[in-house]
Amino acid sequence: MNDAPLDHAAELARTREFFAVRAADWEVRFPDDGPRYEAAVAELGLHPGQAVLDAGCGTGRALPALRRTVGLDGTVLGLDLTPEMLQQAARAGRAAVAALVVGDCGQLPVRTAALDAVFAAGLIAHLPEPAANLAELARVTRPGGRLALFHPIGRAALAARHGRRITPEDLRAEPNLRPLLAGAGWRLERYVDEDSRFLALAVRVG
Numbered sequence: 001m002n003d004a005p006l007d008h009a010a011e012l013a014r015t016r017e018f019f020a021v022r023a024a025d026w027e028v029r030f031p032d033d034g035p036r037y038e039a040a041v042a043e044l045g046l047h048p049g050q051a052v053l054d055a056g057c058g059t060g061r062a063l064p065a066l067r068r069t070v071g072l073d074g075t076v077l078g079l080d081l082t083p084e085m086l087q088q089a090a091r092a093g094r095a096a097v098a099a100l101v102v103g104d105c106g107q108l109p110v111r112t113a114a115l116d117a118v119f120a121a122g123l124i125a126h127l128p129e130p131a132a133n134l135a136e137l138a139r140v141t142r143p144g145g146r147l148a149l150f151h152p153i154g155r156a157a158l159a160a161r162h163g164r165r166i167t168p169e170d171l172r173a174e175p176n177l178r179p180l181l182a183g184a185g186w187r188l189e190r191y192v193d194e195d196s197r198f199l200a201l202a203v204r205v206g
């Protein structure tokens with residue numbers, strides 16, 4: 001018997017559980033990150049009227065900046081696996097700037113090539129199947145559209161915060177991330193890993 005789907009479901013459930021208990025004070029812990037999210041959103045080069053997904057949007061910290069860049073005629077979708085995170089997003093008034101949807105990045109309720117860009121902050125390390133999930137993000141993005149994988153702290157600083165060191169196997173290390181993205185339909189165009197931020201900017205090919 002093939003029990004892979006069960007493992008996958010169990011992993012998603014674990015992730016949901018992990019974030020559900022952290023949702024209430026998610027933004028209280030790092031209140032000064034706002035400008036870093038603004039700067040990362042700006043790197044997507046979005047224009048008024050365009051459509052963007054915040055994948056794993058959490059409490060929706062990036063949603064106001066995304067709305068400002070695409071304007072009232074644009075489309076902003078905030079999708080997250082954890083309902084408690086989206087409840088906090090709604091409490092913070094972010095349902096006024098984006099459609100908030102509970103869902104899994106591995107199976108997006110979005111038409112093929114419907115989006116101009118995907119923003120994903122702090123997401124990739126939590127994905128059970130990074131290659132397949134990045135391919136799903138590529139599916140919903142038009143050719144030439146962009147993906148920003150962002151974190152408001154660099155890899156080494158984040159590892160140190162958790163009492164660890166980064167290892168060469170780290171998914172987000174450039175030599176690992178570049179081929180992973182390429183295999184999923186993305187070309188890595190920019191890679192920044194400094195104490196104050198991690199940003200990998202990729203373009204949809206094909």
Ligand SMILES: C[S@@+](CC[C@H](N)C(=O)[O-])C[C@H]1O[C@@H](n2cnc3c(N)ncnc32)[C@H](O)[C@@H]1O
Nearest residue numbers: 019056057058080081082085104105121122126
């Ligand atoms: C580290 S938090 C980042 C939240 C938000 N982007 C931010 O920067 O504040 C990761 C988020 O990804 C969500 N997530 C994890 N796996 C997911 C998946 N497969 N599909 C959708 N969301 C997922 C979690 O529920 C969590 O809210």
